[in-house]
Amino acid sequence: MSDIGIGDRELATRCLAGDREAFEGLYRQHASRLYNLTYRMAGQADAEDLLQDVFLQAYRKLGTYKGDSSLGTWLYRLTVNLCLDHLRSRQGKMAKVTDSLDDDDAAPVMSPGRPAEAAAARLDLEQAIEALPPSYRSAFVLHDVEGYQHDEIAKLLGIAEGSSKSLLHKARLRLRNLLQG
Amino acid sequence: MACTEFQPALSALVDGTLSREGKARLESHLEECADCRTLLTDLRRLRESARALPKMTPPESLWQKVRADFDAEASGASARRLSAGLPASSAKPRPGSVLRFIPRRPSVLAGLAAAAVLVLAVSAGIFFATRPAVPAAAVEPTSAHPTPAQTVQSVEAELDLADQHYEKAIAGLEQVAKEGQALLDPQVAEVLQKNIGVIDQAIRESRTALRSQPTSELAQASLFDALQRKIGLLRDTISLINEMRKGDQAGTAKVVGSLGKI
Structure with missing residues (x-):
């Protein structure tokens, strides 16, 4: 999904110099794609605030952009990281059981047909995604919603490719159970 | 083999990443196991539903x-x-x-x-x-x-x-x-x-x-x-x-x- 854009470094330099027109160009070009990610990862309630943070952090970190990848990829990676930070922070606040990104035993694999304890009523897919732990949600959203491959997800999340597959499978099982609830 | 051991292969089958040997073993199991066939159908539907989620647009x-x-x-x-x-x-x-x-x-x-x-x-x-x-x-x-x-x-x-x-x-x-x-x-x-x-x-x-x-x-x-x-x-x-x-x-x-x- 890499699409190294011509002039990305120049655009970054112009943004850093305080060129609002250039920054708006950056926003218009990438906001929709990133918004979909924040929407699915953080949920509707936090998606806008999170995207606002993404562009704020992007401006602050643009000085570190070296042009090794496209600005789109760079922004996407930044967004994934901010989403994960957000989810972990929220999870911590809710005093839920934490799980590790590459820990295959973070949550039990549910057998087919076993109802999810937390889901008494039927949830739609959007709500069910929001109920996933951060690591499951990341793998599911990136693979099944966003269309990334496991090798790309592994790089984005800093985990092994096998872990990405495992997380995705567990996420699907969890979702199935939530939707059956 | 127990059903749980075939489950990861079901996801790989859905994604088209299962090896030829793995696919043969799984298909053999699926012929005998109705639960796994149901799970496979559900996983496919889930993936299709995820891909079909609407694209969101940020407000102006x-x-x-x-x-x-x-x-x-x-x-x-x-x-x-x-x-x-x-x-x-x-x-x-x-x-x-x-x-x-x-x-x-x-x-x-x-x-x-x-x-x-x-x-x-x-x-x-x-x-x-x-x-x-x-x-x-x-x-x-x-x-x-x-x-x-x-x-x-x-x-x-x-x-x-x-x-x-x-x-x-x-x-x-x-x-x-x-x-x-x-x-x-x-x-x-x-x-x-x-x-x-x-x-x-x-x-x-x-x-x-x-x-x-x-x-x-x-x-x-x-x-x-x-x-x-x-x-x-x-x-x-x-x-x-x-x-x-x-x-x-x-x-x-x-x-x-x-x-x-x-």
Whole structure:
């Protein structure tokens, strides 16, 4: 999904110099794609605030952009990281059981047909995604919603490719159970 | 083999990443296992549903917020570059951004509030960035060590400068608060006015004390504490106006509760 854009470094330099027109160009070009990610990862309630943070952090970190990848990829990676930070922070606040990104035993694999304890009523897919732990949600959203491959997800999340597959499978099982609830 | 051992292979089959051998073993199991066949169907449906989720579009109002963030950051960076004599690319972000003060939810006054906070940010940024230059300029022409009189003069100059920057920020915030004052409940407005009066009195007393004792750290701290409290109260007032605009009763109650604590 890499699409190294011509002039990305120049655009970054112009943004850093305080060129609002250039920054708006950056926003218009990438906001929709990133918004979909924040929407699915953080949920509707936090998606806008999170995207606002993404562009704020992007401006602050643009000085570190070296042009090794496209600005789109760079922004996407930044967004994934901010989403994960957000989810972990929220999870911590809710005093839920934490799980590790590459820990295959973070949550039990549910057998087919076993109802999810937390889901008494039927949830739609959007709500069910929001109920996933951060690591499951990341793998599911990136693979099944966003269309990334496991090798790309592994790089984005800093985990092994096998872990990405495992997380995705567990996420699907969890979702199935939530939707059956 | 138990069904659970085939489950990861089911996902791989759905994604088309299963090896030929694995696929043959799984298909053999699927012929005998209705539960796994059902699971496979569900996993396929789930994947299709995920791919079919609608594409979302951010509201246009979000760009207004992002732009306000950018303007505040870029202005701060510009001020820092000016004070440090550095080129644009070497500017580094200031820790503890003023952006946390900018309302994240839609509000008519958000832009005005951001502009007022920017006044404070830039003013304070310039003040602290140029702070060492004041005593240096005062001392250099005469001797390597300032006399007590020179020290007092430089401290006074510094305090005056800081005071001016605070006052400028306060004036900006007062303007924003004034714009939305009509939305406030008369009783709340009265409490606000009373609290502002108390703070203004503290500011006057601190300034009087500083005039007689310019180097008194206590008097200095007292003045800047009072100035900061006034800025805090004005910011709370703007938040309250924003909540009133939104019709958020819980938010309004929260802000009103904080207004009494000066």
